[in-house]
Amino acid sequence: MNELQFSAMIKEHSPSLRSHAIRYTRNEDDADDLVQDTMIKAIRFYKNFQEGTNIKGWLFVIMRNTFINDYRKNTRKNALITQTDEISSQDLVVSASENDATGTFIMGDIQKALASIPEVYSTPFTRYFEGHKYQEIADEFGIPIGTVKTRIHMAREMLKTYLKNYQSER
Template sequence: MLYAIQNPIYEQLDKVSNSLRAFSLKLTGNYNDADDLYQDTAVRIITNADKYNQGTNFKAWAVTIMRNIFINNYRKKVRRNMIVDQTPNNFYINSGEERVANDGEHDVAFGELMRLVDTLPNDFREPFLMAYDGFKYEEIAEELGSPLGTIKSRIFFARKKLQKLYEENYRERA
């Protein structure tokens, strides 16, 4: 029994305690976070006991409370980790007065890069070019009829291969 007080909410919470703990672990994937989530849920259940309708499914009510707490905590965490760029958009725009020297266009021309891309096997070249054209991974996977993970790995390995080819063919220019 969780508490010495004989209260129907405490008794029902005690009965579903193991299920709630398992569900909290499933949501968080971490024992410490699961314990915190369970405790937050238990407190919320006890403080809102008057809102529970006797005779309804207590476990479903408790699981809903736990899920909502988890979602709210996740959203708070995402908002806390979000970085907002307050830089004015025109900060990096060239005013036309002075050009920044950049020899990148002289090192490797676009045509030379495309010749390197053409050396890739078709299974890698096609998804890479679609990604280059701005397609999302999901769109590429759907268009090519391949699993999403396969598309991501092919694009990754295409990039690695192109980096290697670039170093082999154009290193002496740098």
């Protein structure tokens, strides 16, 4: 059986698939989408169908699995996105967008904090923050890797002390 013959065969089952899809979705438009997705998957994987077996049952299994996968995907998406009309300040805390003035002010404080710690600590920390590996930093400065780790740790501690006002806001 070729793909064209298979497509004609499954098209005969679309009315029963649609009525079954309406039971899942309880919405005609969503049911049409589910039937379409089922048909596309069936055609894409038609070689997996064994001739002589129940094609209608095979299509229903594809539909059920498609519905379950879409439901799980939408559940995860809705858990990450606030669906309410009113957005509280708690929702804004985890928001990716911040007030530009606040962001500029914070970046200024971070720059001041970096400038206030000794260069022997700030330089390895900056390199590490830029994505360099400990070994790369050690090779660049000609110092042992343990020293690099210690200096980065000390820089973090100094920055924590300098920026402790921001720590209490989290």
